[in-house]
Amino acid sequence: MKKVINAPERVVEEMCRGMELAHPGLLRLIPEHNVLVRADAPVQNKVALVSGGGSGHEPTHGGYVGPGMLDAACAGSVFTSPTPDQMLEATKAVDGGDGVFYVVKNYTGDVLNFEMAGELAEDEGIQTDYVVTNDDVAVEDSTFTSGRRGIAGTIFVHKIAGGAADDGKDLAGVKEIAERVNSNVRSMGMALTSCIPPESGEPIFEIGDDEMEIGMGIHGEPGIERKKIEPADEIVDELLQKVLGDTVDFTQGDVAVMVNGLGGTPLMELYIAYAHVSDVLEREGVDVYKMAYVGEYMTSLEMAGFSVTLLKLDEDMKRYLEAPCDVAAGRPF
Amino acid sequence: MKKVINAPERVVEEMCRGMELAHPGLLRLIPEHNVLVRADAPVQNKVALVSGGGSGHEPTHGGYVGPGMLDAACAGSVFTSPTPDQMLEATKAVDGGDGVFYVVKNYTGDVLNFEMAGELAEDEGIQTDYVVTNDDVAVEDSTFTSGRRGIAGTIFVHKIAGGAADDGKDLAGVKEIAERVNSNVRSMGMALTSCIPPESGEPIFEIGDDEMEIGMGIHGEPGIERKKIEPADEIVDELLQKVLGDTVDFTQGDVAVMVNGLGGTPLMELYIAYAHVSDVLEREGVDVYKMAYVGEYMTSLEMAGFSVTLLKLDEDMKRYLEAPCDVAAGRPF
Numbered sequence: 001m002k003k004v005i006n007a008p009e010r011v012v013e014e015m016c017r018g019m020e021l022a023h024p025g026l027l028r029l030i031p032e033h034n035v036l037v038r039a040d041a042p043v044q045n046k047v048a049l050v051s052g053g054g055s056g057h058e059p060t061h062g063g064y065v066g067p068g069m070l071d072a073a074c075a076g077s078v079f080t081s082p083t084p085d086q087m088l089e090a091t092k093a094v095d096g097g098d099g100v101f102y103v104v105k106n107y108t109g110d111v112l113n114f115e116m117a118g119e120l121a122e123d124e125g126i127q128t129d130y131v132v133t134n135d136d137v138a139v140e141d142s143t144f145t146s147g148r149r150g151i152a153g154t155i156f157v158h159k160i161a162g163g164a165a166d167d168g169k170d171l172a173g174v175k176e177i178a179e180r181v182n183s184n185v186r187s188m189g190m191a192l193t194s195c196i197p198p199e200s201g202e203p204i205f206e207i208g209d210d211e212m213e214i215g216m217g218i219h220g221e222p223g224i225e226r227k228k229i230e231p232a233d234e235i236v237d238e239l240l241q242k243v244l245g246d247t248v249d250f251t252q253g254d255v256a257v258m259v260n261g262l263g264g265t266p267l268m269e270l271y272i273a274y275a276h277v278s279d280v281l282e283r284e285g286v287d288v289y290k291m292a293y294v295g296e297y298m299t300s301l302e303m304a305g306f307s308v309t310l311l312k313l314d315e316d317m318k319r320y321l322e323a324p325c326d327v328a329a330g331r332p333f
Numbered sequence: 334m335k336k337v338i339n340a341p342e343r344v345v346e347e348m349c350r351g352m353e354l355a356h357p358g359l360l361r362l363i364p365e366h367n368v369l370v371r372a373d374a375p376v377q378n379k380v381a382l383v384s385g386g387g388s389g390h391e392p393t394h395g396g397y398v399g400p401g402m403l404d405a406a407c408a409g410s411v412f413t414s415p416t417p418d419q420m421l422e423a424t425k426a427v428d429g430g431d432g433v434f435y436v437v438k439n440y441t442g443d444v445l446n447f448e449m450a451g452e453l454a455e456d457e458g459i460q461t462d463y464v465v466t467n468d469d470v471a472v473e474d475s476t477f478t479s480g481r482r483g484i485a486g487t488i489f490v491h492k493i494a495g496g497a498a499d500d501g502k503d504l505a506g507v508k509e510i511a512e513r514v515n516s517n518v519r520s521m522g523m524a525l526t527s528c529i530p531p532e533s534g535e536p537i538f539e540i541g542d543d544e545m546e547i548g549m550g551i552h553g554e555p556g557i558e559r560k561k562i563e564p565a566d567e568i569v570d571e572l573l574q575k576v577l578g579d580t581v582d583f584t585q586g587d588v589a590v591m592v593n594g595l596g597g598t599p600l601m602e603l604y605i606a607y608a609h610v611s612d613v614l615e616r617e618g619v620d621v622y623k624m625a626y627v628g629e630y631m632t633s634l635e636m637a638g639f640s641v642t643l644l645k646l647d648e649d650m651k652r653y654l655e656a657p658c659d660v661a662a663g664r665p666f
Contacts, residue, residue: 002525002542002637004602006564011601014565018604021611022592022625058600069666159666192335195599209335231339232347259355264597266528266634267391268344269337271351278354291664292355296629301599302637304335321666330665331628333402333492333658 001201008198012055012075019062023328026066033089034082036062037072041094047165047174048072048094051103051158052087053110054079056197057218059329060298064155068325069162070103078197078301079204079219081109087117088124095126099171102130103157103178105150107219129171131178133157135187135309137246138215138223149217152260152298153185153309156321163320177316184317186246188239189307191216192229193264195300214238218262218300232269236276239308244284248312254289256321257281258309263299265306270294273306289313295330334534341531345388345408352395356661359399366422367415369395370405374427380498380507381405381427384436384491385420386443387412389530390551392662393631397488401658402495403436411530411634412537412552414442420450421457428459432504435463436490436511438483440552462504464511466490468520468642470579471548471556482550485593485631486518486642489654496653510649517650519579521572522640524549525562526597528633547571551595551633565602569609572641577617581645587622589654590614591642596632598639603627606639622646628663 005011012034019036020029028039035052042048051061052074061073071094074082091100100121104114111132118128135153142149161178169177192212194203204220207213212235215223224242244250259274261267274294281288298307313321338344345367352369353362361372368385375381384394385407394406404427407415424433433454437447444465451461468486475482494511502510525545527536537553540546545568548556557575577583592607594600607627614621631640646654 002545002562004525004565004568004598004606004639006566006605011605014605014608015601016604018606018608018611018627022604022607022627024624026624055601056599058604063600192337212335229335232337233339235337263599264635265337266389266596266632267396267629268348268388268634271348271355271391272339272344273337273351274355275347275351278351291357291359293664293666294351294355294661295664296600297665299599301601302597304635306337325666327665328627330663331624331626332630332660332663333626333654 001196003198005198011198012077016075026328030089030093033086034075035072035086035090036065037093038065041071042096044096045098046096047098047171048096048100049103049162049165050090050094050100052082053105054081056301057298063329064158064327066325066327068166068323069158069327078199081113084113084116084120087114088120091117091121091126091128099127101171101174102128103154103161104130104132105154106132106134106147107144108146127171129175131157131175131182133182135185137186137242138188142217143221144219151187151189151218152258152307153187153311155297156185156256156311157181160317160320162325163323166323181317184248184312185309186243186248187307187309188242189216189305190214190235190239191262191303191305193304194220195263195303216305218298232272233276236273236280240280243308243310250310250312251285254287254313256311256313257288258293258297260298260307260309261296262303262305263296264302264304270306277308334529336531338531344531345410349408359661363422363426366419367408368405368419368423369398370426371398374404375429377429378431379429380431380504381429381433382436382495382498383423383427383433385415386438387414389634390631396662397491397660399658399660401499401656402491402660411532414446417446417449417453420447421453424450424454424459424461432460434504434507435461436487436494437463437465438487439465439467439480440477441479460504462508464490464508464515466515468518470519470575471521475550476554477552484520484522484551485591485640486520486644488630489518489589489644490514493650493653495658496656499656514650517581517645518642519576519581520640520642521575522549522638523547523568523572524595524636524638526637527553528596528636549638551631565605566609569606569613573613576641576643583643583645584618587620587646589644589646590621591626591630593631593640593642594629595636595638596629597635597637603639610641
């Protein structure tokens with residue numbers, strides 16, 4: 001196992017500490033709980049947004065904490081849901097009186113724990129609500145999921161719901177637009193290699209030197225098909241065929257497009273994939289809205305592979321997608 | 334070789350095309366030349382900045398093209414200098430009448446070719462000048478370099494020289510501050526794994542499953558020592574000892590700090606490394622200026638490893654470091 005770590009059992013706490021130290025004035029760590037909150041939390045007169053999940057998907061979710069997106073992120077152990085206790089600490093730290101909204105990726109542990117955290121918060125007089133994201137069209141039901149999995153499309157929910165909260169929407173209003181985004185976003189990914197979680201030190205799945213898996217989940221959950229590696233254009237064709245063939249009609253209106261690297265795939269390859277994504281979408285009559293999102297938004301440690309996400313936009317979504325935000329993810333200069 | 338590509342011989346041209354398609358309004362491709370220029374080039378009344386080098390280091394350099402940073406980037410073949418011809422095309426495309434300044438990493442091919450491009454440009458009546466960056470303290474002379482290598486510190490030159498050009502500095506003024514940055518920036522890196530350039534399909538070096546190399550270059554050039562993998566904190570200690578022990582006194586004034594991933598190392602590990610960088614710098618009396626730069630700024634395809642860069646700032650540099658810019662690298666929302 002080749003990793004820049006000190007001890008497998010301390011990776012999450014050391015990472016969270018590093019994030020706080022690297023981003024003073026932006027992030028504050030609740031240290032015993034591996035919860036990163038906005039440095040200025042709680043913010044008054046707005047709904048607070050909290051997300052979280054297993055670690056290993058960075059910059060998801062801590063990288064999206066800051067003005068305009070999340071108020072807090074709870075970091076679980078690698079690929080393991082945070083506990084209701086962590087979520088409750090986050091909730092209490094960010095509630096400014098207008099309630100707290102949870103963005104939850106659809107994995108059974110995450111959903112149960114956020115539901116429990118919401119009940120605990122209500123007991124303390126904090127109003128909560130949540131959305132469960134399930135944008136991955138690859139498979140129904142999976143290793144850790146009943147229904148579809150939540151993957152990179154979740155980041156659009158963070159951004160747009162964050163913009164809506166800043167715009168003064170109440171808890172019901174934030175939930176409504178978060179659900180609207182989730183209803184209009186579809187993703188699918190593929191993997192070339194496994195990652196190695198630090199705790200086990202072993203790959204989470206075996207895959208041949210000449211093989212790839214279409215529809216693989218971000219924790220290595222099985223996809224649709226294991227097959228020989230194909231050229232980038234053919235891989236993109238397969239992913240887009242399934243995304244475009246699902247229930248959202250992407251040919252009406254503008255569409256936000258994300259090509260998300262899973263960690264081990266160089267940016268060069270993501271742009272090669274995007275070139276064909278662009279060609280296919282043009283051929284299919286799908287209008288890409290402004291710039292595409294090409295980079296690492298939701299990873300799986302050092303897994304090689306990528307996903308493609310399409311979000312059908314309406315005017316509200318466009319406005320909130322473009323609203324200012326200030327987060328650590330992708331921060332260049 | 335597990336890559337998302339179509340054909341090894343087309344990776345650079347397809348990547349450049351993907352970058353242009355993903356970032357309309359920001360980037361324009363000179364297609365036969367794999368040169369990415371600002372969409373609004375040439376910009377009048379300012380010195381234009383051009384950089385470039387072998388591909389495989391993305392987002393370097395195309396990701397730094399845009400208002401406030403570079404006017405153009407020339408993409409060579411993977412790990413191979415662009416040609417003088419490409420550089421001349423870039424120069425002609427961006428010159429707005431105030432001359433063109435080249436930011437060149439210190440590799441023999443890059444330096445020779447940019448020098449030749451400058452001569453060709455002068456023949457066409459375009460004034461040029463250049464800086465050669467050599468921030469890597471690991472070794473003197475190397476596989477492709479006479480003197481020290483230019484690595485991630487180069488990105489600070491892009492940003493600060495870009496700010497100076499926007500501020501109306503003339504060619505001599507831009508050169509002066511670019512050289513000042515280069516004189517005050519020091520970096521060193523390490524690698525855990527080799528990358529695999531698409532053209533050869535083979536790792537560029539062999540390294541044992543339990544080994545790392547301290548001081549490795551971004552093209553796999555030899556470093557200082559090959560040894561067993563150590564904990565992150567010890568690796569950071571070794572890199573910082575050499576960086577801090579070089580000729581710049583980082584204990585006076587503010588210092589910009591970058592922890593740069595080489596491509597295959599998860600963001601989690603970069604933040605774990607940063608936590609100890611922060612501790613060591615505090616212990617040594619080095620003041621980190623505002624937020625640290627933690628992410629992938631100059632990669633080596635999918636190589637696992639990272640580098641640490643320190644830049645001693647003066648007031649000019651701070652102003653230009655914080656000046657607005659709009660580039661594709663790290664663009665989140």
